[in-house]
Amino acid sequence: MAVPSYFTTGETIAYYALRVFVGFVLLFLISPIIAVMPLSFNSESFFTYPMPGYSLKWYEDFFFNPRWSDAVKMSFLVALATTVLATALGTLAALGLSRANFPAKATIMAVLISPMIVPVIISAVGMFKFYAQLDLAGTRLGIVLAHTALATPFVVITVTATLSSFDKTLMRAGASCGAAPHTVFFKVVMPLILPGMISGALFAFVTSFDEVVVVLFLASPEDRTLPLQMFSGIREMISPTITAAATVLVLISTAMLVTVEMLRRRSEKLRGIAS
């Protein structure tokens, strides 16, 4: 970490000041997530250090109390269905939008992305009222449809991104080598957008898996999802089981992050971007 010898005093100060400041910000980013995890092993139900003892009972509650385990199952169910729907719809749309001179592309794109931008409370309230008229409020299908709407923008964005940085000459190269358009698509395009599709799918999964406002309005009491269970738990009384749930969720998101990063690197390598 030594500064180059040609640095002036001012530059040296700036160099270290920047690193100290960035260190502080990174600590700020990571510490709340880290700080909560040990509390889930606390033997007592309070949230300060030092902890009087260690216990796994909150995890036991999380994994074996049907309230929590049913909520986890429900969340996976809804998130999986959402992922499948959102990835299918989103990928098709991104493929269509990537064609040259698509009519009114900007407007259509703006509409497709809007669920990500519109405040979720507005979406939730609107959907509750409308879905109720279609007998969809309080049903799982209703939640999945709502989550799919919220999740597709992520798929569209990630797949479009892989398509836009996609080198069109590869397709021409394929064609000039005598491949039919379909062959070009499956042999050249597909492998390249697959990482985008998968990270889009993961985004869609996480969107649904984390979503609480829409389920707050749309879910019936039997269809409690994990975030809803956490949210009502927090409003009711913070039990350490919530910190156990939080820890498990952090582990899941870490796994997701690692997957997406690996995919991104692979995709960059495939596209020939030096990394």
Add this chain to the structure above:
Amino acid sequence: MEEASRMKKIVTLLGAALLSSSAILAVAPAHAADELTITSWGGSYSESQRKAFYEPFIAAGNKITEAEYNGEIAKVRAMVEAKAVTWDVVDVDTQTALAGCAEGTFETIDWAKLGLDRSKFIGGDVTDCAVPNILYSTVAAYDTTKTKAPANLFEALFDQTKYPGKRALQKSPFVNLEWALMADGVAAGDVYKVLGTEEGVERALKKLDTIKKDVIWWESGAQGPQLLADGQVVFATSWNGRFFSAMKIDKKPFQIIWDYQAPDWDWWAIPKGTPKLDGAYRFISFASDPQRMADQTKWISYGPANKDAAPLVDPTILVDLPSAPDNLKTVFYPDPQFWGDKGDELRERFNAWLAQ
């Protein structure tokens, strides 16, 4: 034609994915036909209902989904108006029972169908749309290891010089406005005359303004005792049973201030339009059984509404009930009809005041 077959494969895959995801959803239709959703106030109160009513009801071959809420009638109304009723039985306070009855939010109770004698229930004739289950009371409490006993309720809530620190109050105008007026010098008998006027409401809010920056507003009944236990506040209000459970079951060193306790009933009501009307009736009838009502007092100190239950209650619990003579010395009875009529506008005014 390798690419064509591949295309087919992809299409089949997508189709299969769509089908399987819809199959996942179809496995169990959301509102299972025989499962009853019962919504109550959570925490130790729901716990007592679970032990006394839900568990025996389940043991008798029924299915129950428990849900919690914090008494928001608007949630029930929104469901009923949207015709998306997912709650089959809901535990409500008196003002909610009255307001909901006037607006057609709840079913009118058919006592013959319940197989119960209405005259046996304390307050059974107050509304046509609900069956009384318990008598509870809104009270304040403190931690005896941290706070010295206050002379009276108003000192505890409003005297910042004698008792500096935060208070936990319910995020609702109910009882808070009345207490504020009485603390401001209004006689208990005149409270609703004053509160019925615009100026009276302003006066109550002005009194609450004096402690507003030191109030932590709770929404669920469990929060009051918890804030007290965590030492976040010097005084907390809640329902007497919540403090009772914290003291008896969690062994917290709390003391309830019975001064100007504000008793009220809780009721079972049925949201209009539930597809499981019969099940709802069966449950209410089951939970109104004298022995089961008496059993509930083992877990929470609320008085059973069924007069037949009174003799079955363990005598040692009687001193902890709001109706114990020692606790009734300076009782204040809130006027449910007043709240049933004016609750909405006062809530809206209160919310606006909170936001300022």
Add this chain to the structure above:
Amino acid sequence: MAMAQAAANDGVMRAADGTPLKVALARAERREKVKAVGLVLPLFAFIILSFVVPILIMLYNSVYDPDVAENLPQTVVALKQWDGKELPSEEVFAAFVADMKAAQKNKQVALVGKRLNYEISGIRSKVVATGRKVAALDAAPFKDAVIAIDKVWGEAETWATIKRSSSVYTPFYILSMLDLRQDANGSIERVPADRSIYKDILARTLGISFLVTLMTLIFGYPVAYLLATSPQKTASILMIFVLLPFWTSLLVRTTAWMILMTDGGVFAQVLNYTGITWLLNTAGLMEGEPQLFKTRFATIVAMTHIQLPFTLLPIYSVMKTISPNYMRAAKSLGGTPFYCFLRVYMPQTLPGVAAGCLLTFILCLGYYITPALVGGPTDQMISGFIERAINSENNWGKASALGVILLTATMILYYVYNKLIGIDRMKLG
């Protein structure tokens, strides 16, 4: 063969099947276009049906309000002839009694009362009581009898309000969101100061969003700079610190802050141990132990934490594209490092700053969960009031009108974002 020959003769290029190349190309292009539209159509239709339409219908509730028109139909017709000066005629009262009887039977009286109460404070209970008593009136004249039930019916203003609310369309909710209302004559006036809260709430929402955006920029810019200029290996390790919170559930992060920020909680412990509490106390900025539970400070800290990656990542991806040669050139021309940074480097990062800050600002406007859990009642933003309007007040008109305001603000910024940056260039992670 002859045709191809002819084609060659007229100088037009043709495709293999003999059609002019231009036509063939146009046809191929059209086919491509149809295919492209076909690919987009399913999602587009889905979004319109499951998302856009529900929102539009909800927003329509902010002006559509049939409670009075539907439940007092005869009164509304009878009031048409009324001049609005004296009390209405017996005919109106007769219609009113008939309407109220029907409404009482259908349990709709409270709805009428609730609606009128928005404009005449305290009338709800009177309407409900009148509904109960009106059944006893069965013979004309009704006028005095109704006024005898409650003298509110003897005031012209009551009837003016009913007449004004009798249209199924009302400007009432939107006006009240701007702290305005109609007086008895229908002209627009300000509501009294102690009732005007909505301008405050809008200002608060914009204020918190602005502050959070600013904080994320101050925190995010240096981090993005270091990430972009560090060697790849260091950068990817540092990146984990940014991306892990980004992928962690919003609810988890909010819960974490809520637990850490309780009075005497971990955050306060850290402030105590690091001497910051002592420092703030000495400086007179704070009294005693830090009390952060349910405060504006906690809300801003938590929101900054959650939004930081959203501001940082677009800045980072722009910085990655800036060649270090510019800075080297500027320095070699004699600029001081600070001057070079300010005049050469920073201007090039502005597109990223704009993209990151706009996105964060837009997303902040809609925050509900975080202020609800870590903030106090005076820290709630518009979304929180929408939730309360529905779950605590059952006032859909108010919720919708608040929704109109929030959505308008969001959409204006979304439009700016789209024009300035382009959504197709939005990147995640």
